[in-house]
Amino acid sequence: MKQVNRFWNMTHCKDSIEKLINHDELLIDYIGFSDRFNNLLTDNISKSLEQTDFYTNFYRQMNEQFSNEEWEYALVEGIRKILPEPILVERTAGVSEKEHGTDIFITLPSLLGKSYGIAIQVKDYRGLMSNGAIKQIQKADSWNNENLTIIDKYVIMTQYSKDDHSEGFQNTDDITILFVEQLESLLKDIATGFISLDKN
Numbered sequence: 652m653k654q655v656n657r658f659w660n661m662t663h664c665k666d667s668i669e670k671l672i673n674h675d676e677l678l679i680d681y682i683g684f685s686d687r688f689n690n691l692l693t694d695n696i697s698k699s700l701e702q703t704d705f706y707t708n709f710y711r712q713m714n715e716q717f718s719n720e721e722w723e724y725a726l727v728e729g730i731r732k733i734l735p736e737p738i739l740v741e742r743t744a745g746v747s748e749k750e751h752g753t754d755i756f757i758t759l760p761s762l763l764g765k766s767y768g769i770a771i772q773v774k775d776y777r778g779l780m781s782n783g784a785i786k787q788i789q790k791a792d793s794w795n796n797e798n799l800t801i802i803d804k805y806v807i808m809t810q811y812s813k814d815d816h817s818e819g820f821q822n823t824d825d826i827t828i829l830f831v832e833q834l835e836s837l838l839k840d841i842a843t844g845f846i847s848l849d850k851n
Contacts, residue, residue: 752790
């Protein structure tokens with residue numbers, strides 16, 4: 652630049668700068684308008700989604716698009732939307748599942764290097780429900796060691812309503828069963844997290 656003094660010369664902005672200094676409420680109003688706009692937009696999108704069958708259709712389409720282990724991949728992707736890093740969400744199903752009974756594993760960091768784990772077993776089948784899923788997820792305790800403690804275990808049922816099939820489960824004291832109703836709620840949280848809306 653040949654004329655550096657032009658770059659630093661702000662006398663042409665003097666009136667505007669003085670106005671802002673003397674009336675700092677103008678800055679507050681501007682931020683307030685921005686926040687008010689974003690809040691209105693968020694509220695209206697959220698209300699619109701609630702007033703439509705968006706969430707019901709989302710669950711229905713998930714069932715049409717995913718089956719069996721595909722649900723595991725989809726849920727890992729979705730849960731990552733609501734549990735961002737440094738929380739680790741990974742699919743752990745496969746050959747070693749016989750040992751730990753876990754399809755999805757969530758690792759929560761903690762102070763002093765120790766971590767906490769949430770083990771999830773996903774079941775996507777219809778028909779008579781046995782206690783097999785419970786026995787599988789109980790194996791998740793094998794993850795426990797000096798650096799990791801299992802704090803929660805879930806079985807997610809993608810096809811079962813609580814009213815129809817809750818009698819098929821026994822010995823579930825330390826295991827939470829998510830039936831279709833709770834899965835729909837989880838999918839709602841995932842959709843809400845994905846589009847960055849606050850829940851009402």
